[in-house]
Structures are given as structure tokens and as C-alpha cells.
Amino acid sequence: MSSTSILDRIVATKRDEVKAASGRLAEYRDMTRQVPAPRGFAAALTHPSHVRLLAEVKRRSPSAGDIRPGADPAAIARDYAAGGAAALSVLTDRDYFGGGMDALHAVRAAVDLPLIRKDFVIHPVQVWEARAAGADAVLLIVRILDPSQLAELHALIRETGMDALVEAHTEAELEVALAAGATLVGVNNRDLDTFATDLELSIRLAPRLPESVTYVAESGIRTAADVDRLGAAGVNAILVGESLMRQPDVRAAAAALVERSRAPGMRPA
């Protein structure tokens, strides 16, 4: 990783956030006792013959800049739910993605779908904070964690009853994710150094995934034809943010992807 990469800058910000929040770990852990048990996030993304839509609430990103500034996360979440999304991803990073924990709370209050806290998680306090806010899953990015951090955070997430979506961008990272015992794995088609997206990555890596693992293709997914290609490769779910958030009618755009993802023969038997 080059010393000036966006990921380096994001992780440096997370270290500062974690330093500021670490004193609240016990408080967040106590709060989780008042929160309903996690909904099955991975289960919601797993269907024998359909591809499931994991729809993302994201106002802006480092690669795209402003996507939908001022978007109301609860309203977007209701549109995604009405459009047939199986689960939602909520960016909780403020500085780079325009999200926040307030967005996660608002979405939790607005819809019953399983939710993932989408952030750059490097410390247990972020896991407890997610569960205390009603999250059902947490993202872990292989590239920003050493193996012992990955193992510790993965175990903690499972201990809380949530699911961990373990994200890889290379074949080597995918091997690390599987070696860590991940049963919900995402392959991010976006190169975080160049921001280029290439759906061929998640298609090429699909045969590496055991049948027992729920497989999510992430980033750069826009069209019904993309859903066809990924479904034929055997992915269980697609994570779609920017292309849905840019649509004037978010519900209709989500519904169009969902309709395609339920087409007969979408996933190989």
C-alpha cells in the first residue's frame, strides 16, 4: 500500500475516531442488551436460485465525489425496501462518504431489513457501537487488518450474533478471508488505488468460493446485464450503491435490478 493511498488516509482517520471512542466500549456493550437480536444478514443474502440485492445508502465517495448530497437515509432505505432489496448497507463514515452513525440509527428505525455497518473497522469499539445501533452485520476489509486483528474482530462479531462480511480484492486476500473462517465473503471490484472497477474480478474469483460460503460481488454494478453476468458466475448477492443512489426514482431502480435477479435460471443449479 503506498503511503499516500486513500485507504491510508481513511485508516488514519479511523485511528483517531477509535482513540476518541474507546472509552465508550463498555457503554456500547451494555447498550446491546436493550437491542433486539441480530436479524440474519447472511441468510437474507442467500437463495438457491436468485441473486439478492444488498443496496447501499451512500451520499458521496472518494471515487465519485458527491453522489446524492443531502439524501435522507431513512427515505432511501424505505425506497430500497419497497423495491425488494434483501438487505441494506449503510456507510457510517462521515469524512469520506458523508455518512454517520446517525444514518445507521435512522435506517434502523425506518425499515426491518437486515443492515450492515459499512465502515473501516479496525477496533472492537466499532463493533460494539454497530450492534448498539441495531446493526446485523459489520464489514471487515482484509487489506487494512493484520491476520490477528482479522481473527479477533471476526470472532467478536460472531460472538455478538452479527455476521461479518469479509472483503477481499485479490486472490491472496480471498485466501486470507477463507483461512479466517469467513462464511460471508465479498469481492470488491473496485481497485482502491486507481478507483477503476472491473466486474471480471468477482467473476474470475467465483470458482474459488466453497458452496458453503455466501458470496457478494461489490462495486461497479449498474445494469441488468451486469446482474446476468454475476448470476451466471454463481454470486449470491450484489452490493450496489452509486448507480442506485444516482437515480431519480430509487425504488423503481432497485425494483428493476431485483426483478432481473429473480429471473429463471439466474444462478447455476
Ligand SMILES: O=C(O)c1ccccc1NCC(=O)[C@H](O)[C@H](O)COP(=O)(O)O
Ligand atoms: O467507493 C469508493 O470510492 C471507495 C473508496 C475507498 C474505499 C472504499 C470505497 N468504496 C466502498 C465500497 O465498497 C462501495 O461503496 C460499495 O462496494 C458499493 O459500490 P458502488 O455500487 O460502486 O457504489
